[in-house]
Amino acid sequence: MAPGPPRNALGDAWSRQIAILYQGRTGCQWAYLPHDLPQKSATYYYFAAWRDDGTNQVIHELLRCQVRERARRSEDPTLVVLDTQSVHAAVGVPAATTGYDPAKRVPGRKRGLAVDVLGLVIAVVVLAANIHNNTAGIALQDQVAEHTGDTVRKALVDQGFKNQLVDHGAGLWLVSPFAVAPDDNPR
Template identity: 75%
Template sequence: MSERKRYPSDLSDERWALIEPVITAWKAAHPSVSGHQGGYAMREIVNAILYQSRAGCQWDYLPHDLPPRSAMYYYFAKWRDDGTDQTIHDLLRWQTREKRRRLADPSLVVLDTQSVHAAAGVPASTTGRDAGKRVPGRKRGLAVDVLGLVVAVVALAASAHENTAGIALLDRVAAQTGTVQKALVDQGFKNAVLAHGARLGIDVEIVERNPADKGFVPQSKRWVVEQTYGILALHRRLVRDYEHRPASSESRVYWAMSDVMARRLTSTSTPTWRGA
């Protein structure tokens, strides 16, 4: 790593050690035709991705002592398209669960969605308006385990029905792990999600709100997904949707959660907005 002043988002030696084997294996499997090893250390590429995730800056506003936009975007897009970002994320999730004395894959997940405003310049063809929440932009769907760790993520136009998001999430959960037997959802999800879950062998239960409750009242077990959305909001790149491609939006969630889990595995606190 080059000599420069550290940013709060930079990987420590301990956190880099958690993901370095995956990056090193990827690099070995993708040699340059010319044999050139590249002008930037892979650790610095990841540091640049994490910096942008936390700071939320535009590509051209990356600090000059980090790799430039061209190098960073090249690897961000490559790892997004071939699933390396999710491989890193899933390995960290398994380790985090095992540290908490749980099996690597969960048997229960919680599904929920969040509509976020899209930034100027995001293609209208990939966005819409959530009529219920009155939010123009994208709908971010998460499936999390009981620890609040992300098992699956989807990014859709905000106009997409909850059923569409729920069905897409169930498909991804079933494709990524064969252990999930039950999914908890709120009342925004309808019978189509329950029926789709049954076809996949997943029992979908709608957790109904107590009519007597006033304001926001956390629901048993389902509250963890709300906590995860709150944790993701510490990463300013996710406060709005700045990505032209929904796949990039999903990749941002994987990188943000990888950062969170790497910190938990190494007992490193996550800087808040006030402290960063």
């Protein structure tokens, strides 16, 4: 268990937070949390409450701002990188939320990420794999605008995105997103 505050009323909250982080990191089922962590019911209750009321998002945003300030950067980025990746869906994932990406020949889901130049996550979307990159990109751009206000001026995207994304970005940012060609000489 990670070092933390002394065992008192705060200690229980600290243990619950450690249990939530453990589950998120390992991906284990809630019922299989180690026995030295708080009970599944209490841990999941707080996880669900924080997820539903947005507390986990607020914590993420505060931590991201602290990391950026320690790196001597402004709290909110002025440039983001958008990309998507098609991944195989786990067994038991509903068919309504999966699809087939013909370009990458992958059945499953498409996840989109918007990160700043430090690699810190700004926005995430998860869609069926058959959804075009533009749809994911537009959803990412909208989330970036929501989370960062009007500080983002540019978005770097690869050539999997089309003009529809660039046009949408031009409406959100002063400078429209532009495509970056893949590196011809990978290291």
